[in-house]
Amino acid sequence: xxxxxxxxxxxxxxxxxxxxxxxxxxxxxxxxxxxxxxxxxxxxxxxxxxxxxxxxxxxxxxxxxxxxxxxxxxxxxxxxxxxxxxxxxxxxxxxxxxxxxxxxxxxxxxxxxxxxxxxxxxxxxxxxxxxxxxxxxxxxxxxxxxxxxxxxxxxxxxxxxxxxxxxxxxxxxxxxxxxxxxxxxxxxxxxxxxxxxxxxxxxxxxxxxxxxxxxxxxxxxxxxxxxxxxxxxxxxxxxxxxxxxxxxxxxxxxxxxxxxxxxxxxxxxxxxxxxxxxxxxxxxxxxxxxxxxxxxxxxxxxxxxxxxxxxxxxxxxxxxxxxxxxxxxxxxxxxxxxxxxxxxxxxxxxxxxxxxxxxxxxxxxxxxxxxxxxxxxxxxxxxxxxxxxxxxxxxxxxxxxxxxxxxxxxxxxxxxxxxxxxxxxxxxxxxxxxxxxxxxxxxxxxxxxxxxxxxxxxxxxxxxxxxxxxxxxxxxxxxxxxxxxxxxxxxxxxxxxxxxxxxxxxxxxxxxxxxxxxxxxxxxxxxxxxxxxxxxxxxxxxxxxxxxxxxxxxxxxxxxxxxxxxxxxxxxxxxxxxxxxxxxxxxxxxxxxxxxxxxxxxxxxxxxxxxxxxxxxxxxxxxxxxxxxxxxxxxxxxxxxxxxxxxxxxxxxxxxxxxxxxxxxxxxxxxxxxxxxxxxxxxxxxxxxxxxxxxxxxxxxxxxxxx
Ligand SMILES: Nc1ncnc2c1ncn2[C@@H]1O[C@H](COP(=O)(O)OP(=O)(O)OP(=O)(O)O)[C@@H](O)[C@H]1O
Numbered sequence: 001x002x003x004x005x006x007x008x009x010x011x012x013x014x015x016x017x018x019x020x021x022x023x024x025x026x027x028x029x030x031x032x033x034x035x036x037x038x039x040x041x042x043x044x045x046x047x048x049x050x051x052x053x054x055x056x057x058x059x060x061x062x063x064x065x066x067x068x069x070x071x072x073x074x075x076x077x078x079x080x081x082x083x084x085x086x087x088x089x090x091x092x093x094x095x096x097x098x099x100x101x102x103x104x105x106x107x108x109x110x111x112x113x114x115x116x117x118x119x120x121x122x123x124x125x126x127x128x129x130x131x132x133x134x135x136x137x138x139x140x141x142x143x144x145x146x147x148x149x150x151x152x153x154x155x156x157x158x159x160x161x162x163x164x165x166x167x168x169x170x171x172x173x174x175x176x177x178x179x180x181x182x183x184x185x186x187x188x189x190x191x192x193x194x195x196x197x198x199x200x201x202x203x204x205x206x207x208x209x210x211x212x213x214x215x216x217x218x219x220x221x222x223x224x225x226x227x228x229x230x231x232x233x234x235x236x237x238x239x240x241x242x243x244x245x246x247x248x249x250x251x252x253x254x255x256x257x258x259x260x261x262x263x264x265x266x267x268x269x270x271x272x273x274x275x276x277x278x279x280x281x282x283x284x285x286x287x288x289x290x291x292x293x294x295x296x297x298x299x300x301x302x303x304x305x306x307x308x309x310x311x312x313x314x315x316x317x318x319x320x321x322x323x324x325x326x327x328x329x330x331x332x333x334x335x336x337x338x339x340x341x342x343x344x345x346x347x348x349x350x351x352x353x354x355x356x357x358x359x360x361x362x363x364x365x366x367x368x369x370x371x372x373x374x375x376x377x378x379x380x381x382x383x384x385x386x387x388x389x390x391x392x393x394x395x396x397x398x399x400x401x402x403x404x405x406x407x408x409x410x411x412x413x414x415x416x417x418x419x420x421x422x423x424x425x426x427x428x429x430x431x432x433x434x435x436x437x438x439x440x441x442x443x444x445x446x447x448x449x450x451x452x453x454x455x456x457x458x459x460x461x462x463x464x465x466x467x468x469x470x471x472x473x474x475x476x477x478x479x480x481x482x483x484x485x486x487x488x489x490x491x492x493x494x495x496x497x498x499x500x501x502x503x504x505x506x507x508x509x510x511x512x513x514x515x516x517x518x519x520x521x522x523x524x525x526x527x528x529x530x531x532x533x534x535x536x537x538x539x540x541x542x543x544x545x546x547x548x549x550x551x552x553x554x555x556x557x558x559x560x561x562x563x564x565x566x567x568x569x570x571x572x573x574x575x576x577x578x579x580x581x582x583x584x585x586x587x588x589x590x591x592x593x594x595x596x597x598x599x600x601x602x603x604x605x606x607x608x609x610x611x612x613x614x615x616x617x618x619x620x621x622x623x624x625x626x627x628x629x630x631x632x633x634x635x636x637x638x639x640x641x642x643x644x645x646x647x648x649x650x651x652x653x654x655x656x657x658x659x660x661x662x663x664x665x666x667x668x669x670x671x672x673x674x675x676x677x678x679x680x681x682x683x684x685x686x687x688x689x690x691x692x693x694x695x696x697x698x699x700x701x702x703x704x705x706x707x
């Protein structure tokens with residue numbers, strides 16, 4: 001509990017929701033509050049509790065938690081003083097959250113809670129795994145940084161010796177000045193040299209450690225993201241995932257390096273220099289102890305305000321960049337709607353705002369710097385003034401005053417950097433926690449492991465047995481309900497039906513993008529969950545969908561994506577099967593033509609034929625065509641359809657079709673409605689029935705889609 005509340009004092013807002021949860025855990029009222037505070041993002045919450053009674057309940061829980069913690073026998077004296085404000089802050093935060101609850105207008109019950117997304121735990125053992133390989137370099141860096149800090153403490157004292165020599169020479173005007181100053185000056189020079197070397201050494205080592213740890217984290221995180229289920233990508237935005245790979249790791253790396261370099265140095269220097277100050281002059285030190293923390297505190301306060309301004313300004317710049325990025329990314333749509341002027345105005349308004357914020361920030365920094373310069377100079381003046389008085393009463397030498405001045409400046413710099421560091425540590429820990437969250441996330445559908453059916457005995461028969469399914473992101477909405485379908489070996493089965501009826505979902509289940517909520521999908525009589533998924537997707541099933549996505553590399557590489565070890569001859573043969581060879585060789589660079597970002601330099605039909613070649617190169621036993629021609633014009637559709645007709649020969653084929661004219665030759669047509677198959681037969685049989693299929697044909701004829 002103590003740890004929890006202390007940690008609460010030093011963490012940022014989002015993590016508090018987890019603290020509340022733990023708090024209630026301890027007091028045995030886990031259920032009610034866990035429902036309030038462990039949800040990520042807005043979530044519907046129904047309770048018979050009135051909002052006001054929820055507030056008072058939370059308040060009394062918090063008080064109980066406080067009593068519970070402060071009466072425990074192992075709670076040392078004085079901790080109550082720490083816990084008191086902490087508990088009050090927690091309570092205030094709870095009340096603040098409850099204030100977010102929106103009361104249902106009709107029955108005044110608590111219906112929605114806008115809960116903050118809880119920050120995941122910072123997992124030290126995961127950090128240890130990344131740091132372990134760099135341990136030797138890290139220990140060396142720490143030793144060097146510590147050494148540099150110790151030498152830094154010596155510098156003021158040696159400067160004092162130097163000044164004492166100068167002062168003595170001025171006072172007594174005897175002896176050889178050069179030979180007297182030589183010794184302390186050379187010592188100081190040597191110290192500067194060694195200190196410089198140690199500083200360079202630890203910075204080199206630390207940057208090596210930081211970069212390697214960050215690179216390892218990026219690689220591991222990327223591998224972990226790629227391993228995740230498709231459902232994970234349904235629930236998380238790509239931009240946010242990329243942000244964890246880039247910005248969060250960058251932030252964590254900076255904090256990690258700063259804590260070791262600046263943190264270690266500043267703490268050592270502060271302690272060491274304070275000891276020096278005390279040895280030089282206890283009286284002056286007493287004065288410094290009063291003045292310095294006040295100034296550093298004020299500086300830290302203004303500094304944190306400026307950092308907040310800077311963050312807001314950066315966010316505004318990011319917003320402007322995002323808007324510009326979206327406009328440029330969708331430039332064709334912008335041009336097609338002649339929206340250039342409006343997009344320009346939109347971006348301009350964001351840029352103006354960010355310009356204004358940055359100007360304010362600039363003014364803030366200028367005032368801060370002016371004030372801090374003044375304060376620093378006043379400290380120097382005050383020290384010289386007070387020190388001069390002590391010199392005049394022979395309580396101090398001029399060299400001591402010099403040492404004192406330099407040491408107090410070092411303390412002040414160190415304290416300032418510790419205060420900045422504190423914020424950086426909090427940010428670093430939350431960034432690290434966000435990265436580690438996905439590192440330890442295990443997918444439910446594993447890519448490797450499981451059996452394989454030998455190629456010569458694989459028939460390609462697929463059975464969907466009693467499948468019920470809801471998407472994980474929409475658990476309440478059942479898309480398939482006791483769905484049954486068989487794809488006989490080497491036959492073509494077409495699934496048709498109303499839009500949103502679950503046709504593509506059937507294909508997604510066959511690819512095992514998701515597992516059914518109940519029921520089984522079988523391949524050759526074996527549950528596909530028992531089969532090796534990388535074999536199933538990589539060698540057995542070829543998938544072509546409505547919007548083929550190509551990578552921004554050459555045509556050759558795009559086709560080879562289907563079979564990485566394919567020879568050039570195999571690529572060309574697949575392209576010929578897909579009716580793509582002619583148009584590819586008509587390009588000046590042939591198969592080496594780069595296709596632009598997501599294949600933007602190709603027509604829809606050309607992209608689709610490359611996608612067909614990419615699917616065919618792996619010689620799949622089962623081919624899934626999910627509305628493969630529906631985005632094409634009549635001529636492209638004809639060419640692509642020709643390629644598809646050739647491609648489907650001798651394979652088990654599942655066609656998800658919108659245009660019924662393209663599937664009349666299928667061996668079996670299944671009509672889906674309300675998540676299950678309601679009619680099945682050949683084209684003629686279904687027409688004869690005069691049911692839903694005939695209705696669909698009639699509707700498409702009326703809309704001019706059916707020929
Ligand atoms: N990733 C997803 N997460 C949540 N719901 C989804 C997801 N994909 C589809 N759905 C929902 O599942 C239902 C079935 O979608 P599906 O794409 O299978 O329909 P469809 O019959 O192929 O439609 P269309 O002919 O328009 O392509 C729809 O209500 C849709 O909104």
